[in-house]
Amino acid sequence: MPTVSKATFNNKNSFFFDALKKKIDHYFSENKIKQSGNLKLYYKAIILVTTLVALYVVLVFFTPQNDYISLALCFLLGINFAAIGFNLMHDGGHGSFSSKPWVNKMMAHSLELMGGSSFMWNLKHNQNHHTFTNIEGMDDDIDIKPFIRVSQDQPKKWYHRFQHIYSSFLYALTYILWVFWLDYRKYFSGKIGEIKIKKMSLKDQIIFWGSKVIYLILFLVIPILKVGLWDTLIGYTLAAMVTGFVISVVFQLAHIVEGAYFPEITEDTPLLKIETEWAIHQLRSTANFATKNKFVSWFIGGLNYQVEHHLFPKVCHIHYPKINKIVQETCKEHNITYLEFPTVFSAYKSHLTHLKQVGRAA
Template sequence: MQAAKFAHPNPSFYVELKKRINDYFKTTGQPMTGGSRILSKAIFLVILLVVLYTTIIFFTPSSNFISILLCMLLGAVASAVGFNVMHDGNHGSFSNSPIVNRLAANTAEFVGASQYMWNMKHNVIHHAYTNIDGIDDDIDAEPFLRMAPTQKKYKMHKFQHYYFWFFYAILHFFWTFISDFKKYFTGKIGATPIKKMKLRDHIEFWVFKAIYYGLFIVIPVVRFGWLPWFIGFAAFTMTAGLILSIVFQLAHTVSDTAFPMPQAPAYTLEDEWAVHQLRTTANFATQNKFICWYVGGLNFQVEHHLFPRISHIHYPAINKIVKQACKDYDVTYIEYDKMYQAIGSHIGFLKQMAHEDQKAA
């Protein structure tokens, strides 16, 4: 599928918005990266991940119930590392140092995901063409889930707002054992070819996969046997999958977000890129301090999509600037005050997709 083309209006909303954001950083004198705040959070989360893993493997509690709870907690902390460390590192917003950003991005490898494939899927495709069916791989869960009005509807979809929890729970497993390899061997993410991998990229892909499987399969199986490993790993991977899925889906697949499709023959969209991002993206629970801390600012998804190279540490501050600009330019801004409201909207969206007829692409 050819790349979609965005409108270029004059005056441009995005040009004005960038000016206001740049003025904010000039006035405050702050760097756009995370600085010591994100570094201290990263160190805490990585140490916690290591401590939990070491406790489970080498200082295993006598209680099976506690062991399973620790495996679930490991999945929750692994997700937090992804949200707070890997995500900013991959966007180059963790640090001013490219080396530090690369190290932060590579934490993805230790929780099972290929940093290279994530960068292509997320940074290159999803951020550029959000919610465009046929390009944005994040809304492609066919045939099990219908995530856009242009996708084919199957009979089983009338139940998808009930069974989606299962598919979200297996996301991490699917990602680390199937999806990365499918992208690697086909050379594509959906219909989009990935950037040609260098020798270093191939070596890193296989070495890090071997390390992950060694840490999360070989060592636990040797220590405990197949059945205890399976139970513990299921608790870990399903917790991580459920958390990762919910956080990312609440950002784009809710009742109020749009799913624009480019129009032939030039494959153009009616909005400029920034307005497209605002129409296809939603915030949630931005006043909840724990959620803001835990999800690495990904509940400020609007600000993240507009300014992905700005660290999530700054999202609460620039949130006010973006809202004011949207008000001045009469641009839609989508936000849910509470997380349960966003979850309810997502479930409502899935129910809507289960009954709405397919629209022409």
């Protein structure tokens, strides 16, 4: 199968993004608001960190006698992890959580607390995924090979015809794979997808290895010493599966749905030339969902406004509902498709339909 080693956009005439950016800048300057987070976000961060610490302390040091209560708390711990990822780590990683760089750095490093590597994530997410969305070989987020085929340019296996049935079970394993395998694969291969990783400094190396060890001590060694091996393994696996499922689904609903664009890759296109400007490519390969649902928006850190996030990743998610209207209006003016699903359920259904189609296509 051919893969792309370089992709370019037709940014010489970025008429759409120029017009949109002007309006967005005007919105912020007219209302005299910063593009970074505000008090609402800081309160959310305090709530999420406090609940995480409370859940951990209760589960490890004051373990409930009733196993069902413990399991329910582990379930909540998994949800809490995902929420910290969406709200603190993701915005911090994009530099949009606060106007102070050190606060963003601290938030981005919450990923280390969850067993990941912000060094790897930064390359995978900010460079690969945000620039080369849905481009095979360049966007590591669509690489779930060989288990799931998300576009027709990926190799087909016989079992892909059932992928719409088994995918949801696999999603639950993504976080465990991420923490215990994928970061190491990137580290030792020196590559993310087809793209080479920049050299790690000594500080990067210390953070990478140090945080992996601290994570193991915090979430496996101490719990094993306090509550025993099997209880820890069951509780940890449940929490990790909930986190994995939630983060995978949020990603999938934003890019792997019916109508989302995957550029066609042919034998002679190691260099892929995308005909449109970058911003239009983002609009074609990204979808919003459940934007009217306030709880969803709160919990997943505005990632249901994925279109706005991809166009303005440096704007904090707290502002997406407002700028959503400007984006929609500008798309209409320029006759550009804007993908949106009204509910989480409809987006999930569309995701499964897409997987079913691709799993059976030649």
